[in-house]
Structures are given as structure tokens and as C-alpha cells.
Amino acid sequence: MGSQKTKKEEQLLIQELKDSLSQSIDNEFSEAQLIQFLQANVWVVDDAKQQLMDTVNWRKEMNTDRLPVATKHNKLPLLVACRGYKYIEDANFSVQPELSESVIRIANCIGGDCFHKFDKEGHPILIDRTGYHNTKEMGNNVTTAEITNYQISANEFLNRVIMPEGCERAGKPIHSETIIFDCTNMSLWQFHMNAMYHLKAIAEIVQHYYPETLHRLFIVNAPSAFVVMFKTLAKIHVLGSNFQSVLLEYINAEDLPDFLGGKCTCKHMPGGCVPIIAQKSKDKFVATDKNDKVPTVYNSQIMEAAIHDDELCKLSPESMPSTTCYD
Numbered sequence: 347m348g349s350q351k352t353k354k355e356e357q358l359l360i361q362e363l364k365d366s367l368s369q370s371i372d373n374e375f376s377e378a379q380l381i382q383f384l385q386a387n388v389w390v391v392d393d394a395k396q397q398l399m400d401t402v403n404w405r406k407e408m409n410t411d412r413l414p415v416a417t418k419h420n421k422l423p424l425l426v427a428c429r430g431y432k433y434i435e436d437a438n439f440s441v442q443p444e445l446s447e448s449v450i451r452i453a454n455c456i457g458g459d460c461f462h463k464f465d466k467e468g469h470p471i472l473i474d475r476t477g478y479h480n481t482k483e484m485g486n487n488v489t490t491a492e493i494t495n496y497q498i499s500a501n502e503f504l505n506r507v508i509m510p511e512g513c514e515r516a517g518k519p520i521h522s523e524t525i526i527f528d529c530t531n532m533s534l535w536q537f538h539m540n541a542m543y544h545l546k547a548i549a550e551i552v553q554h555y556y557p558e559t560l561h562r563l564f565i566v567n568a569p570s571a572f573v574v575m576f577k578t579l580a581k582i583h584v585l586g587s588n589f590q591s592v593l594l595e596y597i598n599a600e601d602l603p604d605f606l607g608g609k610c611t612c613k614h615m616p617g618g619c620v621p622i623i624a625q626k627s628k629d630k631f632v633a634t635d636k637n638d639k640v641p642t643v644y645n646s647q648i649m650e651a652a653i654h655d656d657e658l659c660k661l662s663p664e665s666m667p668s669t670t671c672y673d
């Protein structure tokens with residue numbers, strides 16, 4: 347990616363960005379945030395500044411800071427299953443009255459997703475049963491607005507509830523995740539056109555407003571066509587069926603599910619490490635009349651309450667990690 351910068355050159359560019367921002371905007375930014383946006387823009391200060399300002403404006407317009415996120419204290423239901431974290435209890439997705447009807451429809455299309463522990467460097471791991479996604483249903487029965495809201499809420503949950511623990515573990519700011527796509531069960535019909543439009547909409551939001559949040563992506567059990575199709579980027583490892591030793595370089599065996607070559611089984615949870623969402627229609631999640639038909643992930647009452655209630659939006663002050671995570 348272009349010419350490598352020395353530490354000294356980087357420090358100068360960080361300071362230049364900081365000075366330039368202070369003339370245009372009141373917000374305070376951590377050094378980690380400045381670096382994140384500089385890296386996303388190959389260290390071009392003007393571009394990094396533009397993207398940061400766009401992000402601040404977008405967050406203001408969308409009121410993103412007031413989106414509710416599930417924590418151990420507020421007991422909001424999870425959007426994505428979680429295993430092994432301090433600030434959120436282990437749980438699977440289930441139908442709860444606080445959720446919207448749209449998020450239940452989305453959950454029925456997702457093959458199985460789980461935030462599962464941390465890698466060796468302190469980055470949270472998201473494991474995705476990509477091969478079990480019902481992309482056709484996702485394309486036809488879910489709107490772009492619904493899937494976009496879902497993605498934003500999942501990002502906010504990750505940043506506010508799981509990343510702080512990653513920072514504590516690593517002893518430095520952590521803002522990116524390690525993702526494992528397991529292609530087991532994948533077939534060509536999953537490349538459904540409408541689903542691809544959704545994917546494009548999501549990718550645009552993530553690239554623009556959550557830059558540099560991918561630490562590493564492993565695509566395992568990849569069909570051979572896939573291995574050829576993907577460009578070899580340092581961050582992306584496309585692996586066939588012999589992936590175990592590669593994953594174990596980055597993730598401790600006790601933190602990696604056994605079906606991916608590790609030792610974890612999460613026996614204490616129904617479905618184990620990454621529950622596969624029901625494939626048969628009789629086993630699907632069913633919304634009730636408590637689940638509002640709104641495009642947000644939680645029902646209207648929760649969304650409105652979160653505007654004034656900090657408890658619904660962030661970790662409680664007593665559980666906040668030390669400030670070292672944010673510089």
C-alpha cells in the first residue's frame with residue numbers, strides 16, 4: 347500500500363490532521379481515531395479530514411450515539427450470539443418483546459453468527475456461518491434500510507460493548523475485529539442478485555463511516571473458485587479445507603471452536619459455539635404482536651427511551667475500562 351511512513355512522518359501527519367480539525371470542528375478525537383482515518387486514506391491528511399467530518403455529520407444526522415446497545419446491565423436482547431465477554435452475558439438470539447419484527451425476519455435469513463472470544467492480539471472474533479445464509483430470502487424479504495440499520499446497530503454494539511474489553515486485554519486502543527467466514531454448505535444459488543445489492547449498501551456504510559475496522563478476514567472451507575476469485579490482500583486469507591494451522595497462528599486453541607480446529611465447544615450454551623439458525627420453516631423464529639413493524643432493530647419504545655437513557659446506550663460508568671484504551 348504505497349510508501350511506508352516512518353514513525354516520525356506519521357506523528358507529523360497526525361499533528362497536521364489534529365490542527366486542521368481543530369479549526370473546523372469542536373469534537374475531540376483520540377490519536378487512535380486519527381490514525382484509523384489516516385490509514386483508511388493512505389495518510390492523505392485532507393482526505394482523512396473529509397472522511398472524519400463526514401462521519402461526525404452522519405452520526406449527528408442519524409443520532410447514532412443514541413442507538414441502544416445490549417449490555418450486561420440493561421439486559422436488552424442481543425442481535426448476534428455472544429460467547430466469552432465481560433460486559434455482555436453469553437446468549438443466543440431469541441424472540442423478545444423489545445425487538446422489532448424486522449430484526450426477527452433478518453435473523454431467520456442469517457445462517458448463524460457469533461461474536462466468539464478474542465484472537466491472540468485482543469481483537470474480537472466474529473464467526474459467520476456464511477454457507478448457511480438464506481441470501482435469497484434476505485434479498486427478497488428484507489429492505490436495504492432494514493439490513494443497513496441492523497449492520498449499524500451490530501457495529502455500535504461491537505464498538506461500545508466488546509471493543510473496550512479488547513483494549514483492556516491488549517493494553518492499547520483496539521478498533522478492529524477478526525472475522526471468520528465458514529463456507530461449509532455454500533452453494534452458487536446464494537449469490538442472489540438482491541442480496542448483492544444489500545451487501546453493496548452495507549459495504550459502503552462500513553467503508554465510509556467505520557473505516558479500518560477489519561483486522562483480518564479468514565474465509566475457510568472456501569470453494570476452489572472462491573480461492574482464485576479473491577485478490578490476495580494481506581488482511582484476507584482465503585483457505586480451503588486445510589485452514590486449521592493458519593487459524594491457530596492467530597487464535598488460541600481454547601478460543602477457537604472445535605469445528606474450526608480449536609478446542610472450544612461452548613457446551614454450556616444451546617447450539618454450542620456458533621448456533622446454526624434453523625433451516626426448516628417450522629423451526630424459524632416467529633414474531634409476535636409485541637414486535638413492532640419498524641425498520642429499526644429494537645421496538646419504538648426502546649428506540650425513544652434510548653434518546654434520554656444512557657443505560658440503554660453505553661456501558662455503565664462503573665464497568666467502563668480504564669482510560670488507557672482511548673489514549
Ligand SMILES: [Zn+2]
Pocket residue numbers: 429462602603610611612618619620
Ligand atoms: Zn466456543
